[in-house]
Amino acid sequence: MKFLQPANWPRPKGYSNGIVAEGKQIHIAGQIGWNPETENFDAKDFAGQFRQALENIVAILAEAGGKPEHIVRFTIYISDKDEYNSSLAEIGEGYRAVIGKHFPVMAALVIQGFVEDGAKLEIETYAVMP
Numbered sequence: 001m002k003f004l005q006p007a008n009w010p011r012p013k014g015y016s017n018g019i020v021a022e023g024k025q026i027h028i029a030g031q032i033g034w035n036p037e038t039e040n041f042d043a044k045d046f047a048g049q050f051r052q053a054l055e056n057i058v059a060i061l062a063e064a065g066g067k068p069e070h071i072v073r074f075t076i077y078i079s080d081k082d083e084y085n086s087s088l089a090e091i092g093e094g095y096r097a098v099i100g101k102h103f104p105v106m107a108a109l110v111i112q113g114f115v116e117d118g119a120k121l122e123i124e125t126y127a128v129m130p
Contacts, residue, residue: 001019001021001069001072001130003017014106022128026127028057030124031053031057031122033053033119034052046084046087050091057123057125058098061125071104072104072126072128074125075123078120079113079114
């Protein structure tokens, strides 16, 4: 995997501008921040649901033999931009605890809502295992 960073661009915070990867592709459906065993939201706050969604992603990735460092892209759907922005410190803490210091390309989009009542976000993930 090679991270793409034009020399004259400032380094992005918490994500990468581009990645080149070769290998086995893993596509993970949008994961929400619920407990996958009970399908209930143990966390009611944005940061708690974000961390749980990441834990769900890592569990699915492990089924293919993958690890967080194989993730090449996150697409994050949120319904409340202000809640997201006010939770950035806690989101970063949860991210580093689950994913570590690996920063794939990311996009975040504000949407109207989610199919599951109580969801605050959904994260689609693409990974490539060498």
